[in-house]
Amino acid sequence: MIGYMPxxxxxxxxxxxxxxxxxxxxxxxxxxxxxxxxxxxxxxVGECPLASCSYDNKYVELxxxxxxxxxxxMFNLDAGDSIQIRGPYGKGFPLEKLKGKNLIMVAGxxxxxxxxxxxxxxxxxxxxxxxxxxxxxxxxxxxxLLNDRIEKWKEKFHLHVGLTQDKETHKYEKGxxxxxxxxxxxxxxNTVALLCGPEGMMETVTEELHKLGITNNKVYWSLERRMxxxxxxxxxxxxxxxxxxxxxxxxxxxxxxxxxxxxxWSNKKE
Amino acid sequence: xxxxxxxxxxxELIKTWIKKYEIIAPVKESKISRFKKINSPNExxxxxxxxxxxxxxxxxxxxxxxxxxxxxxxxxxGKIKKTILFGLRKCxxxxxxxxxKVMFDKNYINKRKNTxxxxxxxxxxxxxxxxxxxxxxxxxxxxxxxxxxxxxxSIGSKKGEELVxxxxxxxxxxxxxxxxxFKKLNTLDIEKYYRDxxxxxxxxxxxxxxxxxxxxPTCNCFDIKELINSDIKTIQSKRFHSSCMSKNFxxxxxxxxxxxxxxxxxxxxxxxxxxxxxxxxxRPMCIGCGxxxxxxxxxxxxxxxxxxxxxxxxxxxxRFSFKKLKETNK
Numbered sequence: 001m002i003g004y005m006p007x008x009x010x011x012x013x014x015x016x017x018x019x020x021x022x023x024x025x026x027x028x029x030x031x032x033x034x035x036x037x038x039x040x041x042x043x044x045v046g047e048c049p050l051a052s053c054s055y056d057n058k059y060v061e062l063x064x065x066x067x068x069x070x071x072x073x074m075f076n077l078d079a080g081d082s083i084q085i086r087g088p089y090g091k092g093f094p095l096e097k098l099k100g101k102n103l104i105m106v107a108g109x110x111x112x113x114x115x116x117x118x119x120x121x122x123x124x125x126x127x128x129x130x131x132x133x134x135x136x137x138x139x140x141x142x143x144x145l146l147n148d149r150i151e152k153w154k155e156k157f158h159l160h161v162g163l164t165q166d167k168e169t170h171k172y173e174k175g176x177x178x179x180x181x182x183x184x185x186x187x188x189x190n191t192v193a194l195l196c197g198p199e200g201m202m203e204t205v206t207e208e209l210h211k212l213g214i215t216n217n218k219v220y221w222s223l224e225r226r227m228x229x230x231x232x233x234x235x236x237x238x239x240x241x242x243x244x245x246x247x248x249x250x251x252x253x254x255x256x257x258x259x260x261x262x263x264x265w266s267n268k269k270e
Numbered sequence: 271x272x273x274x275x276x277x278x279x280x281x282e283l284i285k286t287w288i289k290k291y292e293i294i295a296p297v298k299e300s301k302i303s304r305f306k307k308i309n310s311p312n313e314x315x316x317x318x319x320x321x322x323x324x325x326x327x328x329x330x331x332x333x334x335x336x337x338x339x340x341x342x343x344x345x346x347x348g349k350i351k352k353t354i355l356f357g358l359r360k361c362x363x364x365x366x367x368x369x370x371k372v373m374f375d376k377n378y379i380n381k382r383k384n385t386x387x388x389x390x391x392x393x394x395x396x397x398x399x400x401x402x403x404x405x406x407x408x409x410x411x412x413x414x415x416x417x418x419x420x421x422x423x424s425i426g427s428k429k430g431e432e433l434v435x436x437x438x439x440x441x442x443x444x445x446x447x448x449x450x451x452f453k454k455l456n457t458l459d460i461e462k463y464y465r466d467x468x469x470x471x472x473x474x475x476x477x478x479x480x481x482x483x484x485x486x487p488t489c490n491c492f493d494i495k496e497l498i499n500s501d502i503k504t505i506q507s508k509r510f511h512s513s514c515m516s517k518n519f520x521x522x523x524x525x526x527x528x529x530x531x532x533x534x535x536x537x538x539x540x541x542x543x544x545x546x547x548x549x550x551x552x553r554p555m556c557i558g559c560g561x562x563x564x565x566x567x568x569x570x571x572x573x574x575x576x577x578x579x580x581x582x583x584x585x586x587x588x589r590f591s592f593k594k595l596k597e598t599n600k
């Protein structure tokens with residue numbers, strides 16, 4: 001039996017990254033696995049599903065872009081204010097299956113959040129995983145999120161950041177993620193790719209991975225849908241016969257591809 | 271186990287129940303039949319199929335789930351008095367079984383625990399009914415079957431047995447037949463029809479008015495909204511029915527709707543009812559009551575459309591290319 005009862009937690013700190021993206025650090029013992037999500041709510045406003053951006057059992061970090069009802073209300077909160085959270089929901093990344101494999105992680109924009117918690121997990125269990133390649137894509141230098149952490153990870157992993165709008169960049173590289181991946185090719189033997197971002201971006205990256213020799217059954221997509229409950233009863237996040245909340249939000253691409261294709265096909269036909 | 275009851279004695283049986291239980295039965299109010307609380311058995315309206323299904327008892331519109339007051343949050347657990355849902359047809363009973371498989375929250379389960387389901391054999395089916403093609407199961411606490419001067423009462427659970435303890439037992443068990451149907455759905459395996467061109471005629475008629483989902487007894491999709499009371503001290507999170515036929519059903523922050531076109535929404539409705547739910551839970555979600563066909567303002571008949579596709583698989587011209595044919599001939 002599951003309830004809708006959320007728990008109250010205190011915001012420890014708020015860090016501003018860009019004009020519309022903040023990182024909320026919340027003291028919280030829910031310890032969500034990488035790839036799962038939490039239902040964050042503010043009484044009187046509503047609920048929204050957010051991925052945790054860290055893997056720790058003492059706090060939860062929410063990297064939030066100011067786009068919707070709840071997220072814009074969250075931007076009025078400060079350190080010391082309380083916020084309600086229930087969860088975690090979803091299956092998350094298949095951590096057991098990824099053991100002993102090389103990893104490619106690709107994220108675009110705020111899609112960096114679930115990937116960050118996976119990187120944290122890999123850092124803590126470094127022995128279990130092989131080499132790690134990380135590719136991030138942002139619009140321009142002003143839009144770069146978690147830049148302090150990116151610097152740290154650069155020392156540990158093969159990390160490349162691509163900027164699509166900037167014509168000149170010193171620190172980072174120019175171009176879409178798939179172009180950058182072509183420049184700095186990852187090893188493809190015994191490798192699994194984890195993607196999170198807009199669906200168009202993930203598609204092009206998957207094509208690029210295909211060219212490099214990584215088949216669809218080794219690519220994992222993290223999907224975004226509307227969720228009201230989080231455990232498969234409100235029916236809003238369904239893609240054909242799967243619930244994104246209960247069966248995902250991480251899907252193996254060869255499983256989800258025909259379902260997405262069918263829906264996109266009928267979306268084009270009015 | 272089966273028990274027997276004279277038809278004249280039904281009213282008295284209900285009167286004895288009313289003392290202990292709350293009874294919810296089909297009632298006709300201003301031309302609309304629906305399930306409602308009754309105080310005497312004379313109020314029961316014997317109709318073909320109620321216009322509004324019994325799901326409103328378990329999931330009433332605007333039901334409160336959470337209450338925020340004085341910086342505290344209380345969960346409303348949906349505890350109700352012991353209730354009998356009387357006069358459910360076989361399709362309605364199966365609809366409750368379907369919804370049981372998707373609803374896991376405390377509120378629903380508490381309501382469900384305290385409710386006894388009393389079914390009634392469907393003697394005069396509607397012209398839109400096609401329940402026999404939907405793999406219905408025997409699911410009830412009590413089930414009444416009229417035979418001559420008597421009712422034969424099948425008992426499906428201990429909850430039901432308590433209600434008819436005092437009645438005489440039937441020595442020889444009678445097999446209860448399926449209700450009659452005038453309509454039929456020829457196939458449940460409709461996966462191959464997803465890209466069929468013949469859906470177009472139905473989609474063109476569709477207005478996205480969401481009547482089909484509002485009247486469907488198995489449609490349980492919902493939306494949780496937060497409403498602030500006029501005294502600005504209490505806030506309530508309420509559950510409202512929501513429909514996959516409307517555009518904002520899959521709308522996310524930022525303005526992206528994942529099922530943007532009417533085609534994809536209409537197909538999601540039909541395929542979820544017939545195919546997807548069967549893949550998820552092992553039985554079709556649609557229970558063949560035909561309410562969606564009955565209430566549709568433009569008379570869309572998706573059952574007929576599937577039957578047409580089943581009869582004549584259409585050659586798909588849009589996918590056929592003469593160029594390829596020429597190349598292969600070379």
